């Protein structure tokens with residue numbers, strides 16, 4: 001559905017050339033939900049703008065839905081939906097008017113546009129709101145209307161630029177459910193950009209991590225997490241004075257690494273943390289070290305970013 005080769009975009013500025021996107025090779029299959037994850041300025045929006053024909057590449061190529069974004073921009077535009085960062089709807093119009101107008105813009109006849117608008121509203125849980133002025137909708141409802149407007153012409157591929165920015169946790173989870181349903185019910189290919197690790201993890205089949213205009217990792221959330229060697233085991237000690245003893249116990253475990261102690265807390269990484277932890281508890285007990293509790297955390301995508309770049313995604317995005 002999407003294929004890019006050496007896709008590159010430079011911007012000339014007064015202070016020199018900004019290499020926003022530096023030779024991206026990306027293949028997205030039909031029906032995949034792909035999250036493009038990266039810190040501010042990584043090149044996510046520039047990539048999306050090239051794939052949606054809003055910005056010509058400096059060099060390289062991109063095909064979307066079988067057409068070249070440079071030579072065949074009109075054909076690409078007909079086959080895609082784009083949900084940008086801002087709200088696309090205009091206050092003063094009712095929800096059903098907005099959706100019908102959007103369908104008409106895509107060339108549907110009046111009657112087809114009306115039924116398509118109603119069907120799309122139902123898909124996004126907006127059907128009870130058809131007569132509401134769009135200016136009166138909540139943030140989550142408005143965002144769902146944006147998505148509906150990007151979908152009303154049933155494009156085979158939809159691009160969403162930071163879809164859940166500004167939404168409360170419940171509206172975000174609700175929107176992710178709708179995005180997954182697009183793939184399940186309509187087979188739509190979805191590409192979304194995000195800063196949020198939990199969004200990439202929760203919604204996408206595949207995560208492409210971009211940093212400084214290049215792809216630095218590409219895989220399922222689970223594959224990416226497996227790049228971080230081991231789960232993080234945290235042991236709360238009852239007595240901080242026993243930290244050194246606890247540290248020695250951890251150091252003797254096969255595969256344990258990144259061992260640190262900090263004010264009565266022992267932390268280390270080890271493959272298969274869930275199975276190792278009972279053993280740790282027993283060994284600590286045998287060594288006379290008393291505990292308050294243990295915790296095992298699977299690696300997060302933030303750990304992946306840290307492993308790949310030496311920087312935390314949160315720090316980078318700040």
Ligand SMILES: Nc1ncnc2c1ncn2[C@@H]1O[C@H](COP(=O)(O)OP(=O)(O)OP(=O)(O)O)[C@@H](O)[C@H]1O
Pocket residue numbers: 011012013018019020038039040041042043044045046047195
């Ligand atoms: N029109 C432009 N002129 C000059 N530089 C630009 C322009 N558009 C983007 N850039 C630069 O290109 C780089 C990539 O920007 P881009 O907006 O693609 O990043 P992003 O990953 O989408 O970031 P964000 O998460 O903040 O939206 C940044 O250094 C940005 O300042």
